Amino acid sequence: MAVSRDEAAKSVQFLADPQWPGVRPRKSSGDGADAGPTGAPWVDSNAWAIQLARALDPSKPVWVEAVPEQGTIQNDAAYQLAAAEPRAFGAQWVVSLDEASAKKLAEGDSGLKTRWGRMMDTTRFFVGRPVAAADTVATLAVISDFAGDNEFLGKEFLNMAARRNLLYYVAPKRAALTLPSRIATAVLVDEQKPDAALTAALEKFVRNGGLLIASIGSGAATWGSAAGPAGVPGYTMRALGKGKIAIPQTAWSDPFVMAAEVRILVGRRTDVIRIFNEGMIGVAYAPAPGGGLIHLINYSRWRSSEQVTIATAETYAKAQATSLEHPSPQEIKVTPRPQRFCEIPIPAFAVYSAIDLHRS
Amino acid sequence: MHDITRRDWLAGTLAAAFGAAAPARGAQAPTAPVAVARCSSYGAEVTPTLNKMFDQLGGLARIVKNKTVTIKINLTGTPTQRLGALPQEITYWTHPAVIGSTIHLMGLAGAKRIRLVESPWATIEPIQEFMLAANWEPRHFMNAAANVEFENTNYLGSGKKYSRFMVPGGGHIFPGFDLNHVYEETDVMVSIAKMKEHATAGVTLSMKNCFGCTPCTIYGEGAGIDEPGLVPRSGRGPFHAGNRAPSKSALQEKDPKSPREGGYRVPRVVADLVAARPIHLAIVEAIETIDHGEGSWIAGAKHIKPGVIVAGTNPVTTDAVCMAIMGFDPMADRGTAPFEKCDSTLRLAEENGVGTRDLKRIEVAGARIEDVKYRFRA
Structure with a gap:
């Protein structure tokens, strides 16, 4: 069934000024100055904007029409990230290809057909999986x-x-x-x-x-x-x-x-989560029946060479990880620390991982 | 030395450490005993082990009783960086068990006030908050003795102005340093370090630990030009590369044409710092640590368990013994491990008259070096 954008806009809200998510080495403000004080890598993210849109109008789901900048070359992981980020923060990606890729796909390019297949795999991965709730454990x-x-x-x-x-x-x-x-x-x-x-x-x-x-x-x-x-x-x-x-x-x-x-x-006393060797990972953390659900989005799109560990203020008995690489849940060891937090080492992932946390 | 009692000798070396003796250079640099102990875990054995070591150094009370003690610890990097999944304290930070036990024993020995200090990476966050971010509990330190305080010395902190410390003899690179006020309000300066190699300085022990005493508001990449910045914005790159001058309010380099090379500059800055702000008690722990470098960002860094603690009242003699335990020659200099690409901080500090690195002149108490040796380059 085909639905026009205008028709869709009656029941959903399209995110204003969506970003193609990912990491840029630097972002210039136009006068040559770096956006950050040390010229640190810049993360283009829709996470905050999705959360804001959901808060401003909880009645309409948020759709994100992120497309890559013209002339940029994107790999499969970039499209996986574009699909995964909205899901982690409670929105939906409007499946879009850059113009050149769309043209090649229409022409039957085999490489683009493979990419399209992977994009569909990614969207299927999220079907039936819990997305970020409007609620959050944030303090x-x-x-x-x-x-x-x-x-x-x-x-x-x-x-x-x-x-x-x-x-x-x-x-x-x-x-x-x-x-x-x-x-x-x-x-x-x-x-x-x-x-x-x-x-x-x-x-x-x-x-x-x-x-x-x-x-x-x-x-x-x-x-x-x-x-x-x-x-x-x-x-x-x-x-x-x-x-x-x-x-x-x-x-x-x-x-x-x-x-x-x-x-x-x-201060740090009210932290609900800490993340070690976080690199370019964004976090959404929501309460879930019997525990919690953490979505991790890796904006670098590369598996970290360092072990990523999360520490939660709430103590959990069990944790399971799923990722695009490993769609079936993997049990992870939960290590309580003397200082209240429990630590959970996260299996390596390139773009997206969900951690299901259980109190018992 | 054979003509005097051990107590007389200890008293003399302690006096030298506190600056009561005239400065001596090179071969005449003062010596002091170093205590070495095996310690295989961060459990209950840490406190009695340290207690025995302090006794071997002449007793803690004579050093800290009724004194304000400043303890520089090593929390290099950020609180969220780790070597794999391993907590920082068992890899490249000084372990809270060693810090807490030292505080506890100092409290029992009558210390009037104990300040834990560090200059954490690019932040004015209180030390307690920095610790919490790493899943440490700073309350444990506050409960270990009376009057325990914290100060982030990477900026002005709780002070109203910076304190100036001149380098005896004029210094190699800077004639003096402007530091946070707590370093002046100090009767007893303690450096608790982790035993590690260092990418720039070859080793990082009790002396190199004090590199982090310097405020990045004056000496860092983002320091103020004329006056110190309000907040530290980055690391101490200018000490390494000499790519910019400190804030003009501070003393400037003696020779801006000197080498702009970290292996030349960092050892000299460290040697000058420990001459300007003397260390009275050096504790270097390697119950667990890493090899190949100073932090998780060093390629090839690996978690190791040497199971040893070293302590002394002179940082050069202490670091010399540490080097020997690590399998290095403390008399080594540029071109020889671990100083392949840098000058020896120990030699430079010795030349500043801080202490000797000559093992033949250093009395070792407790375990023998050969018995606890753990070769870092094995």
Whole structure:
């Protein structure tokens, strides 16, 4: 059955400005400057945008129309990544080939037929498998309206925070009125004062022991009482009830710096997952019946030469891995550590692996 | 030496380590005893082993009682890097059991305040957070003795200004260094290192561990130009390559035309650092470690179990004994293993008058070197 894009758009949302996922050695900002302070590899990812789209409109599934840049040469793994990334973060890839490949396929090119077959294998792999739930085990909430003057910082903070392995719950302001109970820290990005309802909700969150990291324009600097230095240069701390509020002394402008500061302010005690030798791996971690489900996306598209290990704050009794290379579940040894976390070595994978975690 | 008692001799060498004796150079560099012990695991045997070693050095109380102690540990790299699936502490970080036992014994010996310091990679994150990220529990250290504190010395930290340390004799590359304030607020400086080879400096032991005392806000790739940066942005590449000057607020290189080669520069920077900020107690552990280099990023690095701890009150004598245990000649220099492509930090530190590397002048207590030798290049 053929459905036009316009017809589909009535029941799904197409991700705005989708990226062809993967790693670039560097990304120039046009004036020759590197996007990162050290010129580190740049990951093009749709993960944060998918999470945001799902949060802004939970009623419509998200479709990702990612196609490679014209003139670039892509291998099979690149197409596997394009298919796997949306599934890991709860969306669907609109199967697309670059123009040259599509033309060759139409002409019956045998190499392209093989690639097409592998792409179909990848999409079949995900049929019937659980995708990322809207829920997440994250303990950090990012609150913004992600629009207007707040759009750039709100979105780019999500992008940069993911690179620091900060898992987050995306909270458009209405969702922030009832944050999930596991949230320990909330970042209020917008430089405007929240309305009365959100102010009351955030004050209650802090009084109950939460940490609020609030913009200077939010007015939170008048809440509670001064509580000394925040541990990060350029921030002050206030106390309110059982919780605290950290406020920058100048308005946030650079999302890279903001993410680095938030990473330190949040601290590691509330980590729900740590990943060792992570390379270019992105993580989605959702609760599941009897345990949890972790999706790992390897943006490098190469099997890591180093052993990747995940450590979860919650202790699990059993773990099973599946990947595009090994679709049948493999049992993995779970090693409890004295410091609460349990460690799980991940079998090597090139693009995608799912880890099913069981409490018993 | 045969005319004096062991207690007199220990007292004399301790005085030398604390700078009470006049600086001596080369062949006259001071000596001090080194304790060596077998220790096959990071279990309950670590504390009694260290306790016995400290007794062999004249007792810990005479070093730390009523003193502020600063302990430089080695947490090189990032907390999420590992050699395979192995935790950092059994490969290339100093192990928490050795750190914790040392803190505990220092507390029992009457230390007034104990600060754990390190300059973790490109971050102002507190040391405790860095440890947590590696699945360590910093509370264990805080519970090991009274008044245990942490300081990230890769930037200004909790201080208001940097402290300046001049190199006696003028230094090889820099006449002095600007460091975090805790290094000045120190009565007793301790280096707890992992016994390892090093890609640039041949070996990394108690002296090379102190390379990480330097703040990258001044000496790193992303340091401020005129004044120190607020945060460290990268590593200590400029010490290796001399590709940029430190912040102008710090003392500059004596000779900008000197070789821009890591094998020349890093050993000199280290030798100068330990002359400027003397080490009073050096502990090097190799219960488990790696060979071929200093971290997981070194090709061919392999987990090994030498099962040995070395400690001394002079970092040069301690490192010399470590080298001998590793199967190297501590008198070796450029061109000879492990210094194939670099100068010997031990020789340079000896020339700075810090201590002797001549095993004939070093008394070894406890296990014999030959009995614990573990050849790193076997």
